[in-house]
Amino acid sequence: xxxxxxxxxxxxxxxxxxxxxxxxxxxxxxxxxxxxxxxxxxxxxxxxxxxxxxxxxxxxxxxxxxxxxxxxxxxxxxxxxxxxxxxxxxx
Numbered sequence: 001x002x003x004x005x006x007x008x009x010x011x012x013x014x015x016x017x018x019x020x021x022x023x024x025x026x027x028x029x030x031x032x033x034x035x036x037x038x039x040x041x042x043x044x045x046x047x048x049x050x051x052x053x054x055x056x057x058x059x060x061x062x063x064x065x066x067x068x069x070x071x072x073x074x075x076x077x078x079x080x081x082x083x084x085x086x087x088x089x090x091x
Contacts, residue, residue: 001089003050003087003089004089006037006039006048007048007050009039010037010039010048011038011039012037013037013038014035014037015034015035016033016034017033017036017049018030018031018032019031019032019033019072019075019076019079021071021074021075021078029071029075031068031071031072031075033049033050033051033072034050034051034052035049035051035052036048036050036072036076037050038080038082043083044082045080045082046082046083047076047077047080047082047085048084048086048087049069049072049073049084049085049087050087050088051068051069051072051087051089052089052090052091053065053089053090053091054090054091055090058090062088065088066088069087070086072086073085073086
């Protein structure tokens with residue numbers, strides 16, 4: 001996929017990347033991103049966080065998965081100080 005080709009060419013690639021953020025109410029949220037990679041752009045380093053899903057049917061849990069990737073992206077942004085985006089890759 002184009003996404004995985006970008007990851008292959010990325011400057012930094014991290015697999016099974018542990019992440020943690022503290023929410024405004026003090027709650028700690030932690031997880032493990034399947035893949036995070038950093039690419040150099042004209043604006044500097046940009047991160048992409050990828051979460052792989054192998055469910056037969058993703059649709060029933062899509063809202064849950066979107067919330068999960070939002071937490072991962074936020075954790076990467078806060079820990080690196082760089083822009084980040086996320087992708088759910090159904091394989």
